[in-house]
Amino acid sequence: MxxxxxxxxxxxxxxxxxxxxxxxxxxxxxxxxxxxxxxxxxxxxxxxxxxxxxxxxxxxxxxxxxxxxxxADVVFRNDNANFKRHYDALPADLKPVVTEILDDVYVMLKRDMQSNNGERLHLYRDLIHGILEGRRAVRQSTAALPDAAAMSALMEAQSELKGEVAAALDKLMQFDVDAALGVKKMDEQDIKAI
Missing domain, CATH: 1.10.260.40 (lambda repressor-like DNA-binding domains)
Known part of the structure; x- marks a missing residue:
């Protein structure tokens, strides 16, 4: 067979x-x-x-x-191997910094992964994605410095990044407050019933 x-x-x-x-x-x-x-x-x-x-x-x-x-499993495995290679190449004084970042991310995600809390996991994803995309826009703007128009674009990109990160953090905080107070979000059927 x-x-x-x-x-x-x-x-x-x-x-x-x-x-x-x-x-x-x-x-x-x-x-x-x-x-x-x-x-x-x-x-x-x-x-x-x-x-x-x-x-x-x-x-x-x-x-x-x-x-x-x-x-995706193959990509994840390869990404892990590449990350380890980059980590091993870091100077000794930077390895604890990376370890601390990863520990903090692990702690942040662990509880919500264990409880299959998709809403919070999506919020984390949006936060990290917003930071990544915002940083990319800032880096692109810095490539053209010291041009005055580039400086304006840099300031705009930085402002957008701050706004996106603040909005994502607000959503996470609101989620925590709602969970602590036992607030149930209304779905479309609840809204139609009103």
Whole structure:
């Protein structure tokens, strides 16, 4: 049996699907799915992509070319290796600074990761993304200094960065206040009922 066949069987069973269920999803006959799993029959590209999307895995994983289920897992692993390489190359006096930053981020995220608090995690993402994009705009503006127009653009970019970070921090604080007071946000149905 091929790696593809083994992976397909395993993924189908993980989702407690029958061959008939999978055939219905794919718009195929059950015998076609059976052929994918036992006879060495190969799906066309569209079917392969549909399978990967449905099972939330990469095509490479389905084909047995990679043991990581998702491309994002490979990227994350590579990013970690690159980060470690850069960290190891830092002067000794800067390593504790980076460690402290990472410890603080870990503490900030840990509780909300454990409780699957998506709203707060999205707010953290928005905050970090805002800082990253704002810093990028500031760096672009500094490239043209000492031009007067560039100085104006720099001041504007810096002001926007401050505003975005302040807004994100306000949202985080409001979330904490609402949680402490037990305030429930109204969803669209609640608003329509008023």
């Amino acid at each position: 091929s790696r593809f066949s083994n992976r397909l069987i395993s993924l189908r069973k993980e989702q407690k699907m029958t061959q008939s269920d999978l055939a219905k999803l794919l718009g195929k006959q059950r015998s076609t799915v059976s052929g994918y799993e036992t006879d060495g029959k190969e799906p066309d590209f569209d079917t392969l992509c549909t399978l990967a999307d449905h099972f939330e895995v990469s095509v490479d994983y389905l084909l047995g070319r990679d043991d990581e289920r998702r491309h």
